C-alpha cells in the first residue's frame with residue numbers, strides 16, 4: 474500500500490515524566506491533584522475525547538511506570554481508547570522519544586501533548602488532527618500574545634538587563650500542545666536533530682530545524698500549561714466552572 478492510500482491512524486503521546494520543579498515541592502507534577510483527580514488523568518481524558526485518537530501512550534517518570542499504570546486503570550476511558558505506559562527520560566526530548574518508540578507500525582500521525590496542559594478542549598485537539606490529516610506535516614496550536622515582548626541581554630539575577638529590541642508583537646504566537654505531526658516527519662527530526670544540555674522543549678522547533686514548514690492553528694486560553702503555583706489556582710477555577718456548567 475502506498476503512503477497516500479494508507480488509512481490514517483492517530484496516536485497521542487503524553488510526556489508526563491517531569492518533576493514540576495517550578496510548581497514547588499510535592500509529587501511529580503503529572504500526579505498532583507486537580508479537582509481531586511491527578512492532572513495526568515485529565516490530560517489522558519482530553520486526548521481520548523477526540524474520536525480521532527485511538528491510542529494514548531503515557532510517558533511516566535523513569536521509576537513510576539507501574540504506579541501510573543495502576544492510576545490509569547482506576548480511571549476508565551472510552552472503550553475505543555487503548556493506553557500504553559512507558560518509562561521516560563531525564564529530559565522532555567528523551568521522554569517524547571521513548572513514547573514514539575512505543576508506537577505500533579500502523580500509526581501514521583501523532584499528537585504530542587504535555588500532561589501539564591490538562592484542560593485543553595477537544596475542539597483544539599480535533600483542529601490539530603484535522604490539519605495534519607489535510608496534509609500539514611507539523612501543526613501547533615498557538616495564541617497571540619497579550620504582553621509586549623522585549624529581547625534582552627541576560628544578566629545576573631536581580632540586575633537590570635539591557636534591552637536589545639522589541640519584536641513586532643503581531644508576528645508572535647505563544648505555542649501550546651497538542652502539537653500534531655506526520656509520524657515520519659517527527660521521527661526524522663528526533664533521529665537527526667541533536668540538542669545538547671536540557672534538550673528540546675518543543676517538538677515543532679525540532680521539525681523546523683529539519684527544514685520542514687510548521688503551521689499554526691488557533692490555540693485556546695484553557696490549554697495553558699500548569700507550570701507555577703498560580704497556574705494551578707487558575708486550573709482549579711476553570712475546572713470548577715466546567716463542572717458547574719456542563720457534564721464534565
Ligand SMILES: Nc1ccn([C@@H]2O[C@H](COP(=O)(O)OP(=O)(O)OP(=O)(O)O)[C@@H](O)[C@H]2O)c(=O)n1
Nearest residue numbers: 488489490491492493494495563564568588589
Ligand atoms: N524529563 C521530562 C521532563 C518533562 N516532561 C514532561 O514535559 C511536559 C512539559 O514540561 P514542563 O511543564 O516544563 O514540566 P516539568 O519539566 O515537570 O517542569 P519543571 O521544569 O518545572 O520541572 C510535562 O508534561 C512534563 O511531565 C517529561 O515527560 N520528561
Ligand SMILES: C[C@](O)(CO)[C@H](O)COP(=O)(O)O
Nearest residue numbers: 565587648649650674675676
Ligand atoms: C511544548 C511546550 O509546551 C510548548 O509551549 C513547551 O515548549 C514546553 O516547555 P517547558 O520548558 O518544558 O515548559
